[in-house]
Structures are given as structure tokens and as C-alpha cells.
Amino acid sequence: MTTPLLSLQGITKRYPGVVANQDVSLTVMPGQAHAVLGENGAGKSTLMKIIYGAVKPDEGQVVFNGQPVQIRNPQEARKLGISMVFQHFSLFDTLTVAENVWLGLDKSLSLAEVTERIVAKASEYGLDLEPNRPVHTLSVGEMQRVEIIRALLTEPKLLILDEPTSVLTPQAVEKLFVVLHKLVSQGVSILYISHKLHEIRALCSACTVLRGGKVTGVCDPRQETNASLSRLMIGAEPPALAPTPRTPGDVVLSVKGLQLNKQDPFGVDLQGIDLQVRSGEVVGLAGVSGNGQRELMWALSGEDTRSPAAAITVAGQGVGHWAPRARRSLGLHFVPEERLGRGAVPSMSLAHNLLLTRSEALGAGGWIRMGALADQARSIIERFKVKASGPDSPARSLSGGNLQKFIVGREISAAPKLLIVSQPTWGVDVGAAAQIRAEILALRDAGCAVLVVSEELEELFEISDRLHVIAKGRLSPSLPRAEATVERIGEWMSGLWPQSQPEMAQGVQHAQA
Numbered sequence: 001m002t003t004p005l006l007s008l009q010g011i012t013k014r015y016p017g018v019v020a021n022q023d024v025s026l027t028v029m030p031g032q033a034h035a036v037l038g039e040n041g042a043g044k045s046t047l048m049k050i051i052y053g054a055v056k057p058d059e060g061q062v063v064f065n066g067q068p069v070q071i072r073n074p075q076e077a078r079k080l081g082i083s084m085v086f087q088h089f090s091l092f093d094t095l096t097v098a099e100n101v102w103l104g105l106d107k108s109l110s111l112a113e114v115t116e117r118i119v120a121k122a123s124e125y126g127l128d129l130e131p132n133r134p135v136h137t138l139s140v141g142e143m144q145r146v147e148i149i150r151a152l153l154t155e156p157k158l159l160i161l162d163e164p165t166s167v168l169t170p171q172a173v174e175k176l177f178v179v180l181h182k183l184v185s186q187g188v189s190i191l192y193i194s195h196k197l198h199e200i201r202a203l204c205s206a207c208t209v210l211r212g213g214k215v216t217g218v219c220d221p222r223q224e225t226n227a228s229l230s231r232l233m234i235g236a237e238p239p240a241l242a243p244t245p246r247t248p249g250d251v252v253l254s255v256k257g258l259q260l261n262k263q264d265p266f267g268v269d270l271q272g273i274d275l276q277v278r279s280g281e282v283v284g285l286a287g288v289s290g291n292g293q294r295e296l297m298w299a300l301s302g303e304d305t306r307s308p309a310a311a312i313t314v315a316g317q318g319v320g321h322w323a324p325r326a327r328r329s330l331g332l333h334f335v336p337e338e339r340l341g342r343g344a345v346p347s348m349s350l351a352h353n354l355l356l357t358r359s360e361a362l363g364a365g366g367w368i369r370m371g372a373l374a375d376q377a378r379s380i381i382e383r384f385k386v387k388a389s390g391p392d393s394p395a396r397s398l399s400g401g402n403l404q405k406f407i408v409g410r411e412i413s414a415a416p417k418l419l420i421v422s423q424p425t426w427g428v429d430v431g432a433a434a435q436i437r438a439e440i441l442a443l444r445d446a447g448c449a450v451l452v453v454s455e456e457l458e459e460l461f462e463i464s465d466r467l468h469v470i471a472k473g474r475l476s477p478s479l480p481r482a483e484a485t486v487e488r489i490g491e492w493m494s495g496l497w498p499q500s501q502p503e504m505a506q507g508v509q510h511a512q513a
Helices: 044-051 074-080 097-103 111-125 140-152 170-185 197-203 226-234 293-301 324-328 350-356 370-383 400-412 430-445 457-463 486-492 502-512
Strands: 006-015 018-028 033-037 059-064 067-069 082-085 158-162 189-193 206-211 214-219 251-260 270-278 281-286 312-314 332-335 418-422 449-453 466-471
Touching: 006 044, 018 033, 018 044, 018 059, 018 206, 018 214, 033 044, 033 197, 033 226, 044 082, 044 158, 044 189, 074 082, 082 140, 097 111, 097 140, 111 140, 111 170, 140 158, 170 189, 170 197, 189 197, 197 226, 206 226, 214 226, 226 430, 251 293, 251 418, 251 449, 270 281, 270 293, 270 449, 281 430, 281 457, 293 332, 293 418, 293 449, 324 332, 332 400, 350 370, 350 400, 370 400, 400 418, 400 430, 418 430, 430 449, 430 457, 449 457, 457 486, 466 486
Parallel strands: 033 189, 033 206, 082 158, 158 189, 281 449, 281 466, 332 418, 418 449
Antiparallel strands: 006 018, 006 059, 059 067, 206 214, 251 270, 251 312
């Protein structure tokens, strides 16, 4: 019989107040794409970090290529032939793309040689990158491209991918899957974590399911449906959304002719952005990461106050020069794509993180009413099913998906008049994603105006009433959801939309009527 490439035997890892992995066993064969499936907080990322040497297990054994190994750090993992693309990136902000990639490679290569290889790989996989850009100037999607290319340049025997396609266009995902299938055919094994069940079924021939840190099943996902995989993962199928057509109300957010020059050399100029969001509607904004989403979100949220006052209006009030706190007084709440550092302060408790955007627990003179604050945090934890030990849990102690649920919950529970949310379900399991989307639709039905920026086209098709695409700092015409297709939106992501099309204009007027 063929010797497994990787065998985990009885792996257990405990943290204060939680057992992340309990007696986990897993076998990956050479040339096998093996999925690890589980809801947020199930222990998937911890298990992958153990394999990669970033976390040391408390109990159990790792066997690689038939030999028991103790992988003490990622450098040893890479020497064995194990590479990993993390969900939360491991990049140095002050270094360039090429320098970050160089750190993980054989130092016999010069920086110039590494730069050439990055350009070649980026071109081959359709992952546009500039090797000389500092990482701190990259968007989240561009950072993930750096991680993918860095892993592929190591020519791994085992490639661990944690949510690798969350920021890619459908065309780029297809191209990446061609590469992954080729790697598997050449004998490379892949451990694949994704909440996109159709991806798992298309790529993987084996699947290990985790729930609460324990293995609850092993299957061939090709023989399963999305519904059966959901039942294995969360014990039930996520409720189907049933959005009902609504007639939108008054304009809540209006952006007219917004022109903003980029603030850093690698940013994107915003060019004549025209956008309206009305009460009782969800407007979706699609696009490949790094095409102006970050600049537009900063301008809308108030992080960038360079806009002319009249270029951005909320409820008829020109707010182009207003700071975020002033805009919140008009009912604007904002969920950024970066969870740690912008959406939440890692070292602060969940309760104290509420104070970033919520003031209900502040008493006279600015005193914090700690009991009220804890109750407010506890309510969000319960309503949004956040897996945390309580309101005092530090934000950094939560899994990515659970922190996302808390941040989204913090803003949704404020009952906003205008909600702007970027990547609402990035890295969130299917059950939690369905809940977040249902909450967004409930807000819409209550009369809130919602702008959703997402690179998940399926998500935008599911919850949006109208769609725009942003490409190279320009905004496409509005498109009613009924007229949107994956192929059409994919073309528009390259900036290839019609500049004047009477029937489209009529459709937009009808959608906004």
C-alpha cells in the first residue's frame, strides 16, 4: 500500500478555557486534495498551524513520509516540503512583496532572482502583483496573492490552503483550480480549508469534518451535496434566504462625481464615482480587490475627509469633510474588511471593543457603565452565536469567523439608517454566513439603506437588489440583480462595461423608481 504523505495521530491542543483540537487523527495520501471542513471555531486553523510548525501540540504525533517528525517551526516545515497560505497573513508590512517572499525561500537565490520568479508565477496564475510594492500599501486581496505565490514558489510536497479564493474573481478561481489540479496530478498533496462547499466538491477527493475540535466524519465530498456537507459540518442545513422584492424609499447615500487622488504611490485614483443607495434596498459592489474599494470605503466611512462636502451626502447632509463619529450621528455604521487593527483592537476585550462605535454604555461625564457594556456585548455574542468565553474575551482570542460575526453584530444591532459593510462573510462558515445575510436583509426590510462590498459574487447575487462593479477606480452602471450573471460581472471586473446603453439606463431607472 502507498505510504501516506501525512498522518496525524491523536493530536490535542488546549488553550485557556478551550480545547481547540481533541484526539484528532487525519491521513493525507500523496497526490490527494484533502478538505478540512468545519464551522468557525471548530479547530481547523489550529490543526493546520500544528502541521506547519507554528503551533506545538500538547499530545499526539505527526508522521510525514512515513517518519515521525517534530516540526518546531515553519522553517523546518518548509524544509520537509510543507507550505501554507494562512487566512490571516504572515507578512511584514514594511518590506516589499519580493522581500517578504524571499524570507521564506532558499537564501542561495538573490532578491533579483526571486523578483523574476514572482513576476513569472504571477503572470502564470493571473495573480497581478508588483514585486517592489511595500506590503502596507496592498489591499487584503493583494496580500493573499502574495501568500499564494510565496507558497507555490517553494515547490511544496504538501500545500496547505486556508480560504485561498475568498478574494479572487470567478475567472481567477478557475485558473487557480487548473493549477491545483495539475499539482495534484504531479503528486503534490493539498490540504484545503474553504467554506465554499462547491469548491471542496470540485477539487477534493477526501474530506475530514471537525466539530468542536473533534473529528465527526470522513467522506468523499464528490459523493456529497452542499446540503449533506452542511449537515455534516453544522448539524443542519442553513436556512434558505427568501428575499422579497421591495420598492426602495428615499435616497440615503448619494455620491456625485467623486474624484480623489490616491494617497500613496500604489493606491488607486477614484474617477467620477456616482452612486446612490436608497432606504429599503441593498446595493452590491463587486470587483477584484485593489481596484479602488479601499479608497472608496475610506471616503464613505470618514477615514478620508478630502472629499468636497457635497460629493458625499447622507440623508441630504453633505458629509464629505466629516469624521466617522460625526457621520455615525446621522445613522451611518461601517464594517471594514480588516478585522484586527481596524474593525477591532486585538488586545481589548469584546466588551471594550463595542466602545469603538457604540456609546450606549457611556454615562454622564464619559464614565463607562461596565455592567451595561458587558450586557450589551453578551447580547451580541448570543444573538450572532459568537464562540467566545464571554464579554471579557480579547478580540485576538477569537477565530477569524467568530470575530467577524461579533463586528458585524456590533454594527447591525445599532439599528443603522445606512450600513456600509465590506466583505461581510469573509472566512465565515456557511451557517454564520446565512445568518449574517439574513440579518442584512432584515435591516433592508426595516428600511435601512445597505451598501455591501464583496468579492463573493454568489453572496451579492443572493442579497443585492442592484449591483455595481468597480474597476481601476471607476464605477460601472447600476445593474438590476435579475440581469446580472457571473459571466457578465466577471467581464465588468476588467473594466469592460458599456459606457452608454439605453436599455441598461432604462433598467436602472426602473430599479430606482
